[in-house]
Each structure stands twice: as C-alpha cells, then as structure tokens.
Amino acid sequence: MRLRALLDTDALGLRLLGGEDELDRTVRGVMTTDLKDPSRYLSGGELVLTGLAWRHGAADSEPFVRILAAAGVAALAAGEAELGDVPEDLVLACVRHRLPLFAVHESVAFATITEHVVRQVSGERAGDLAAVVDRHRRMMTSGPAGGGPDVVLDLLGTDLDLRAWVLSPTGRPIAGSKLAGAALPADVSAKLAAEHLAAARTGRRGPHRVLVGTTTYSLFPIRSSGRSAGASRDVRETVLSDWLLAVEADAGDWPAERLDLLQGVTQLIAVERDRRDAARTVRRRLAQEVLELVQTGAAPAEIAARLRVAAPVLLPGLGAAPHWQVVVARVEWDGGEVEGGPVAQSLLEEILVDPLTSGPEHSDRIAVAHTGEEAIALVPLPAVSAEHDGSESGVLADTLLEVVRDPLSAGLNDDGRLTLGVSAAVHSAEGLRGALEEARHARRVAAARPGRVCAAGHQELASHVLLLPFVPDDVRRAFTARLLDPLRDYDRRHRAELIPTLEAFLDCDASWTRCATRLHLHVNTLRYRVGRIEQLTGRDLSRLEDKLDFFLALRMS
Numbered sequence: 227m228r229l230r231a232l233l234d235t236d237a238l239g240l241r242l243l244g245g246e247d248e249l250d251r252t253v254r255g256v257m258t259t260d261l262k263d264p265s266r267y268l269s270g271g272e273l274v275l276t277g278l279a280w281r282h283g284a285a286d287s288e289p290f291v292r293i294l295a296a297a298g299v300a301a302l303a304a305g306e307a308e309l310g311d312v313p314e315d316l317v318l319a320c321v322r323h324r325l326p327l328f329a330v331h332e333s334v335a336f337a338t339i340t341e342h343v344v345r346q347v348s349g350e351r352a353g354d355l356a357a358v359v360d361r362h363r364r365m366m367t368s369g370p371a372g373g374g375p376d377v378v379l380d381l382l383g384t385d386l387d388l389r390a391w392v393l394s395p396t397g398r399p400i401a402g403s404k405l406a407g408a409a410l411p412a413d414v415s416a417k418l419a420a421e422h423l424a425a426a427r428t429g430r431r432g433p434h435r436v437l438v439g440t441t442t443y444s445l446f447p448i449r450s451s452g453r454s455a456g457a458s459r460d461v462r463e464t465v466l467s468d469w470l471l472a473v474e475a476d477a478g479d480w481p482a483e484r485l486d487l488l489q490g491v492t493q494l495i496a497v498e499r500d501r502r503d504a505a506r507t508v509r510r511r512l513a514q515e516v517l518e519l520v521q522t523g524a525a526p527a528e529i530a531a532r533l534r535v536a537a538p539v540l541l542p543g544l545g546a547a548p549h550w551q552v553v554v555a556r557v558e559w560d561g562g563e564v565e566g567g568p569v570a571q572s573l574l575e576e577i578l579v580d581p582l583t584s585g586p587e588h589s590d591r592i593a594v595a596h597t598g599e600e601a602i603a604l605v606p607l608p609a610v611s612a613e614h615d616g617s618e619s620g621v622l623a624d625t626l627l628e629v630v631r632d633p634l635s636a637g638l639n640d641d642g643r644l645t646l647g648v649s650a651a652v653h654s655a656e657g658l659r660g661a662l663e664e665a666r667h668a669r670r671v672a673a674a675r676p677g678r679v680c681a682a683g684h685q686e687l688a689s690h691v692l693l694l695p696f697v698p699d700d701v702r703r704a705f706t707a708r709l710l711d712p713l714r715d716y717d718r719r720h721r722a723e724l725i726p727t728l729e730a731f732l733d734c735d736a737s738w739t740r741c742a743t744r745l746h747l748h749v750n751t752l753r754y755r756v757g758r759i760e761q762l763t764g765r766d767l768s769r770l771e772d773k774l775d776f777f778l779a780l781r782m783s
Contacts, residue, residue, distance in 0.1 A: 227252070227253050227343070227346040228249065228250055228251070228252060228253070229248070229249045229250070229251050229253060229273075229300060229301050229326055230249035230250065231346070232253075232273075232328070232339075232343075233249075235342065237334075237338070237342075238330075238334060238338065238339050238342060239330060239331035239333060239334035240303065240328045240329070240330060240331075240334075240339075241328060241329040241331070242326070242327075242328055243312060243317050243320070243327045243328065243329055244317055244320050244321050244326065244327045245301065245320065245321075245324065245325060245326025245327055246326075248301075248324060248325075248326045249326065251300045251301065251326065252271060252300065253271060253272070253273050253300045253301070253343060253346075254270070254271030254272065254300070255269075255271060255272045255273070255343070255344075256272060256273045256274075256275065256339065256340050256343040256344065257272045257273075257274055257275070258274075258275040258276070258336050258340065259274060259275075259276055260276055260277055260278070260279035260280050261280060262280045262286065262289075262290060263289075263290075263293055264293070264294075265293050265296070265297050267497070268294070268297035268298075268299060269297075270297060270298035270299065271298065271299070271300050272299045272300060273299070273300055273301050273302075273303060273339075273343060274294060274299050274301070274302050274303065275303050275305070275330070275336045275339060275340070276302065276303070276304055276305065277304075277305045277307065277308050277336075278304055278305065278308045278309055278312075278313075278316075279308065281309075281313065281316070284313065284315040287313065287315040287316040287318075287319040288315075288319045288322075290316075290319075291316070291319040291320055291322075291323050291325055292319075292323060294323075294325060295323040295324070295325050299325070300326070301325065301326035301327070301328060302320060302325055302326070302327050302328070303327075303328040303329075303330050303339065304316060304327065304328070304329060304330065305330045305332065305336065306329055306330060306331060306332045307332040311329075312327070312329045375392050375400065375401040375495045375498050376401045376402070376403070378491055378494055378495060379391070379392070379401055379402060379403035380403050380404050380405070382403055382405075382473075382491065383403040383404060383405030384405070386484075386487075387405070388403075388405070388473055388474070388475055389403060389405050389473070389474040389475075390402070390403050390471060390472065390473045390474070391403075391409070391410055391415075391471075391472045392448065392469055392470070392471055392472075392495060393410075393415055393418060393419055393469065393470050393471075393472055394419070394469060394576055395419060395422075395423065395465070395466050395467060395468060395469070395470070395573075395576060395633065395637065396416070396419055396576055396577060396629070396630035396633045396634065397412070397415035397416040397417075397418060397419035397420075397629075397630070397633050398415070398576070398579060399415060400469060401495075410472070412629060414438050415472075416629060416630070416632055416633055417436070417438055417632075418436060418438070418443055418445060418470070418472050419470065419633035419636075420632045420633040420635075420636040421434060421436045421445065421636070422434060422445045422447070422470045423465060423466075423633055423634075423636040423637035424636040424637075424639070425445070426447065426461060426465050426468070426637070427461065427462075427465060427636070427637060427639045429461070432445060432446050432447045433445055433446045433473075433477045433485075433488070435476060435477065435478055441474060442474075442475070442476040443472050443473065443474055443475075444472075444473045444475055444476060444477035444478075444488075445470050445471070445472055445473075446470065446471040446473070446488055446489065446491075446492050447468055447470055447471075447492065448468060448469040448470055448471055448492045448495050448496050448499060449464070449468055449492075449496060460563075460564050462559055462564045462569070462641075462642065463564060463565075463568070463569065465637050466557070466569055466572070466573045466634070466637050466638075467569070467572040467573065467576070469495070469496075469499055471488070471491065471492050471495065473488065506575065508539060509539060509540065509592070509593040509594075510571070510593065510594060510595060512532075512535065512536040512539060512540075512593050512604075513536075513593035513594055513595035513602065513603070513604045514595040515532055516529065516532050516533065516536065516593075516595075516604055516658070517595045517597065517602055517604075517662075519532060520658045520659050520662055521662070523659075525719075526654070526655040526656045526715055526719075527655070529655035529658060530654070530655035533550070533655060536593065536604070536606075537606060539593075540592070540593060540606045549606075549607045549620075549651045549652060549653050550604060550605065550606055550607065550651065550652055550658065550661070551604075551605040551607060551620050551621050551648065551649055551650070551651050551652070551661070552602065552603065552604065552605070552648075552649040552652075552658070552661040552662050552664070552665040553574065553578065553602070553603040553605060553621055553646060553647070553648050553649070553665060554600060554601070554602050554603075554646065554647045554662075554665040554666050554668075554669045555570040555573065555574045555600070555601045555602075555603070555644065555645070555646045555669070556570055556599055556600050556601070556644070556645050556646075556669060556673075557569045557570040557573065557599075557601075557638075557642060557643070557644050558599065558642070558643050558645075559641055559642050559643075560641040560642070561641070565599070566599040567596035567597065567598055567599050567600060567601060568596060570596060570599070570600065570601035570644075571594050571595070571596040571601040573601070573634075573644070574592075574594050574601045574603050574646075575592055575594050575603075576630075577626065577627065577630050577634075578592045578594075578603055578605060578621065578626075579592070592604075592605060600666075602662070602665075605620065605621055607620045607651055620651050621648050622648070622683065623646065623647070623648040623668070623672075623681040623682055623683030623684075623685075623686075624681070624683065626646065626648065626681050627646070627679055627681050630679075631679050634678070634679050635678045635679055638678045638679070642678065643673075643678055643679075644678065644679045644680075645669050645672040645673045645680050645681070646669055646672060646680070646681040646682075647664075647665040647666060647667065647668030647669030647670070647671070647672060647681070647682055647683075648665060648668055648681065648682070648683040648684060649661035649662070649664040649665040649668070649684050649708070650664065650684040650708070650764070651764065652708075652712075652764065653761070653762070653763075653764045654712060654762060656711065656712035656715045656716060656762060657708065657711070657712045657762070657763070657764075659707065659711055660704070660707040660708030660709070660710075660711045660712070661708060663703070663704040663707050663708070664684050664687060664704045664705070664707075664708045665684075666704070667687060667700060667701045667704040668682040668683060668684060668686065668687060669682065670700075670701070671686055671687070671701070684708075687701060687704065687705050702782050703782075705775075705778075705779065705782075706779040706782050706783045709763055709765070709775060709776060709779040710725065710779050710780070710783055712762040712763055713725050713728065713759060713762060713763070716758070716762055722755065722758070723755075724755060724758060724759050724762075725780075726745075727741075727745065727752070727755045727756070727759070728756075728759055728776060728780070729780055730744050730745055731752075731756060731767065732773060732776060732777050732780070736767065736768075736773065738752060738753070
C-alpha cells in the first residue's frame, strides 16, 4: 500500500508533518518501537510507530532518524500521548533525511494503525510469504506486550500450517504454537536437542532434519541477536546455551523463500532470548555479591543481609526466609583455549530448572555467578521444618542430570566435560561457606568418575565415605567445615561455647544430666545450647547418624 492511502483513512488519526513529496512510497509492514537503535529489527519499507520514549532531549532525534533512513523505512509516525505535540527537533531531522513524518492523535491506539496496515498489506500480497515476516516482526518488536515466541509460533501455524516448538539446549520446552497442541514428549524433545547439538558441533549448517519414529522434524538454531554478525567465535562458547526451533516438517523440499522466512523467525525469537538474558543480570549480580562475601570471610550478619535482599528477587511473595543450596559446575574443554566459566554459568541456569516445566521464566528463581572456570549457583529453597537437613528435598545430584544427560553429552562431543557438585541445604548465612566448599569437593568426586557428564551430592561425602583411605584431605576438611564452621562463627561472636558443649555432650553419650554436671550448667541451659547447635547445623542430636557425623568432624578438626 502507498503512504498517501493512510491519510485517506480518518479512523487512523494521522496528520502529515513533513514529506509530502514522498507519499508514493510503498509500505511493506509496520513496526512499533521505543528503542534508540532499532536497526537490527528493520528490513526496509516499514511504517515505524513510536511513543517517543527513546527521546530524552533534542539531540536524540537526529541519530534516531538517521538510523531509520539508512534502514530504508517508508515513514515515521510519532504518538502525541507522551509529549503532547511532536517535538520540532524531530520534524527538522525528518526533513533533513527526507523521511515522511506523521503525528498520531493521542486517542488512536497504535494497534489500530497496525491492524489496518496488516490487513491492507496482506490483501495486496495474498500468498506472499514476506507479508508473514512483516507480521512476525511487528509482533516480536513491539515490546513485552507483543506476546513473545508463542505469538510467532501461532502465526506459523495459522499462516503456514506448521507445528513448531522452541526448545532449550537440553530439550526443555520454551514455547509452542496453538496448532502444535501439547508439548513434545520429553524423550522426543531430548532426542531433538541431542541431534541439534551434535550437528552444531560438527559444523553442519541448519536446518538439520531428524526422523523420530515416522515423523520428520527440521531444526533451526536460534542464536543470540546481540552477537556481531561478523564475529568469529568458537562454537563451544555457545553450543550449550543456544535455543532451537523444531518444526514438524521436512525442510529439504522447501523453496528458498520459505527457508528465509524460518530463518527470519529464529532471529525474531532470538530477541526474546536476549530479553531473558538481560533479565538475568540482577540475579547473577546478587549471586556474585554473595559469593564474594562468602569467599572473603565476611561476617555472617553481612552475608545474611545480602541474602535478605536476594530472597524477594528470587522468591517473590515468600513469607519466610528460605534455606539455600549451593551447586558448583565446571565445563572443561580439551586444550583449554575456550573459557569454561560463562558456558558453565548459562548451562547451570538451564539444568537447574525442572525439566518438566515450560517457558523461560522458571529460571528466574536461580542465581548463578561464575569465577574463572567455575560456575556457582545459589538456589533458594522453600522454608522447611527444622528436623529436615535438606537431603530429601531441593536439588538432588543423582536426579539432576537424568533428563539432560544425552543432549549435553552430544554437545560436549569428544572434547568437553561437565562435572557438578551439590551441597546439602543450609539454614543460615553461617553455613554458606561450608556449603560452598562441600559443593566444590563433591564436584571433585564427580570429576574422578568416567563419563562426559557427572554429578555428585553431599550424601557422597558422608562420614562412612570419609573413613575410606583414598578420600582426599580437602574433602574431609569440607565435611568438617560444613558441620562445625557455623558453630565456630557463633562462638566467636557470642562466646557461647557451643563447640565445647557439643564435645562434652557426645563424650557423655548424650546424657543430659551427666553433661550438665560436667559443664556445671543447669539442664535447661544445656538443652538451650544443644537446640542452638541443631538450629545452626540443621542436624538432630537424637539421631545416631548425626551424632556420628559430629563425632568424626570433631576428631578430624
């Protein structure tokens, strides 16, 4: 459609402010944006709608208009709702760049203009796939209200009759079209993810065709739109973090136009991926701050204050402060030329999400930092009763990798390795240092095992294992630190003598009367101290297993 046709429709509420000589330009689509630089979403011929939120001063208009003109957009339409009249500096910039400029009355919604243009363009180009691309672009670049990847997949279904899904690198469902119905079965998703990662590692160009049973799928990689097009990067830096688009069709017979369309769709979905990554910045920073406090030996009160800040971000609406678990991951590549920390960070954010959940938002409750080649996750857990030590809930090492092992093994190929260690749950800031060391040493236990993908949990550092002669001294130290450091920190701050009390209590075979007599304490005072020991460590001194662990920890310390 022509620009001048827009002025003939009174319902659109458009008023021409400049560019009368350019009204015969063809409009091929419409895009709504308030980005200062929307160039990567422009292909030329668009009517650009903007609410002017990008403009903070007169100097902003010239570069914005220059970007639009260079991209070959048909015209700019500025809303009057934000600033009242369209600023004069924007009018002059459009005149300089010969870009037609319309004012949109504040009573007219951008959606009204968008739908009108889409109907006109679609009618004039019935059967033209480029029209679908324009519609996808409009939906994905209009901001969070655009609907995310589900909207794009729905358009693929309604316009091209294609069933499609967006999957994480481990096969977790991110989005699916209404036409696709239910999510793919977990085994199918895992197989598709594994085939995609294996193809990416061998350098084969997408789409990759995969036969599962009697159904053929075409897999299109979704790469971050924030990467420089000409940047030369090792595939191992991103292979374990890229999403993929799975389409139930054989793309081998598709014409070039349809392949181009699907490649364009992956670029639009990549915008949503970048939004999710940007949202993770706060959680990553929280994890980094807590990690630095723990590793530098900060006071437990300072760590606890930081955890109180983190809890509402990670678990909004939670009434009680949660308990925490620490998970450590390391990705190592043969040769060592590829940094493993960032890869492990994005991968840990992925695999800590319940594999049966869908959508990108479930990772919003996990904070992961990375230091050197190591990624460290701070996982909040719902408040549990004092008698639980976390071993029956939270992240479990033996089930953590069950669903994702095959896809990750394909992505690691023959030159990569992933090892993870999981701590027990801790109930206070005092326990985080021990939990971090415990998770690190559990990861070392996993690293001693064969296989490309291995994990070990805190249960494997239990007292009966520590009696074996091959267990390294640092593993023993980690075990004692987790049990005794909270008590030592408390004694140092309060002069409470919890460690001597624990030693005497065990030496008296847990007899309240004998222990109170030995320590010259009232029995109620002794009960208070033992209760504090149990509260700080999450252990129960009426249980034989916990008494044995404390006994060994005291002897090894």
